[in-house]
Amino acid sequence: MYSNRTTLKVLVVVTGLVIGVISIIYTELLVGELRQREYDQIDFFAKVQAKMATMSGQDNADVTFLLMEVIKGNDLIPVILADEHQNPISSKNIEIPKRFSQEEQLAFLRKQIIEMEKDYKPIKIDFSNGEEQYIYYADSHLVKNLRYAPLVQISLFGILAIAAYLVFSTSRRAEQNQVWAGLAKETAHQLGTPISSLVAWIEYFKTDDDFDHSIIEELEKDVHRLEMITARFSNIGSEPVLKPKNLEPSVRGAVDYMSKRISNKVKMSVEYDIDSQVQINISRPLFEWVIENLCRNAVDAMNGVGSIDIKMSLTQHKNTAVIDVKDSGKGIPKNKIKKVFSPGFTTKKRGWGLGLTLVKRIVEEYHGGKIFILESIPGEGTTFRIMMPIVV
Ligand SMILES: Nc1ncnc2c1ncn2[C@@H]1O[C@H](COP(=O)(O)OP(=O)(O)O)[C@@H](O)[C@H]1O
Ligand SMILES: [Mg+2]
Known part of the structure; x- marks a missing residue:
């Protein structure tokens, strides 16, 4: 069950990535096609313009009409027509701020030309009289925005996946x-x-x-x-009733019970270093269960010989009780430390992997405390730490 869930998570992430990559590739293809079309349009415009110069009279008027239609039809691609010294002659689909003076408009367009030149080589119009003009152009808004489509898609997919997971x-x-x-x-x-x-x-x-x-x-x-x-x-089946109590009897009770039932080569010690008036809200049956579970695991981690030392003290600010359960067992490998509290995680042949899950629930959800592994050194031992708020 435990490893299945990890596989499933990996699968979802991989699927997400594959969808993302496909979407990026597909959009790139579309962008490529659109660009080609835009280029063709500008190119056509340039050819017509060049042709016009060789014509005269009625022909010229006809073609001018045609050209106007082409230009009007292009309401997407930003273009600037300029002479060979990059002096703008006219522009289309470029938003020039209205408040600009004639001078400023020209300066603005020149700047645009420099930007456009970085992305695309301008299309040259050769007039038969030796004159030259250039058409500078850039990607239309359509192409520019389309490039963001995969990002939008991936983000939406991500948000959806997170929401569904939650x-x-x-x-x-x-x-x-x-x-x-x-x-x-x-x-x-x-x-x-x-x-x-x-x-x-x-x-x-x-x-x-x-x-x-x-x-x-x-x-x-x-x-x-x-x-x-x-x-x-x-x-544990219902909201437990918590009562203010001295910690010591609960811990000693559990330790006494355990010590009679384990090998006498496992030495257990209890150190109580808290003022006897200090009380903690606990459900005694559940709290003893916590200590028993921790001791049982500690014994399981030894080969019949070792020690379990329980030490109770207060934090510096004297508002939290600290219970350290230290054993001389085989320790927990680093990569397993995060998993020990997960339901179903066990390294024992006949284990259920529920002991620490219950312990965590009892300490954190029922008592508003904290439990974590303070230290675990393979071959040397493990220390679990419980922190419980004291009654003021
Ligand atoms: N004191 C400890 N020393 C070494 N390993 C431990 C200790 N406590 C827990 N573990 C590891 O955490 C696992 C989960 O413990 P637990 O939830 O009590 O389930 P179970 O005891 O049924 O295996 C154990 O199988 C063991 O690998
Ligand atoms: Mg256990």
Whole structure:
């Protein structure tokens, strides 16, 4: 599931690029054709102009008429007719500011000629009397604007892709949340009945003096654990109730529970370096779950031997509690650090890759805190850091 999503993203990006490239190539072809047509038109204009000079009388008048039609027909291509010294004679489709004086207009057109010359060689008109004129021209607005078409297309495609991604991912996430929160609540609900029945049975056995009471104690511990699990599922399935509490008991509770269930070659230590009056809004069942999950991962990252050190302190400004969970496990490779909190990411044969996803959700969404990897050195160990706002 995890790698599929990456492939899909790559696919969308590649498709976008291909569409972009095709669109650029296609537009370039169109621009090329249009340019050729524009050139042909100017060229025709030049030929007619040259021809005219050799004619006289009625012929000349006819051709002048024709020429006027050609010029009028060209309402796109900016052209300037000039003599051999680049003195403008007339212009068409060039916007000259109206307030300009005669002098200024000429200067303006000269400047245009210099610009036009950079892009296209002017078309020469040879008059039979040895006189020469030149037609300077530039790309029409149509051609110029058309060149921006691929940019517009690509931007629109990009905006569309981002919008679609946002809409789909938020709606998908909302749906996923609903499914697993519902599932958690339902599980908690279903566990409720058999647990209360177990509690009733224990009470019943307590009244029976023939029954071995040391068994009852063990049974009570197991039922207590089941109740704890139910509380976690029910808490994560709905908005949990946060209560101002001292952090220490929750962390120590989780550590005590874990330390009894792991190899005694894994040493666990807890250091509490916060004023005992400082309180934090927490849901205890969920917060213990966080610590248990982090410790479980730490143990998994070791070969049965090592240490887990938990240190609680306040930040400099004393408004945030910091909980560092440091292990001496195998560490996390750099390229995996970003992924560990993603659902489904696991490197374990029998892992689900949900532990850290839950941890992140509990810390950040339910408690308004932050969790991240402070440091991880392959072969040396990892430190997860949790930061929680304190109650003032
Ligand atoms: N303390 C740690 N040391 C090394 N790797 C870790 C540690 N915690 C988590 N990881 C890595 O992150 C992955 C995801 O952890 P998690 O979400 O708890 O899922 P799971 O434990 O089911 O694999 C683990 O498979 C492991 O590769
Ligand atoms: Mg885990």
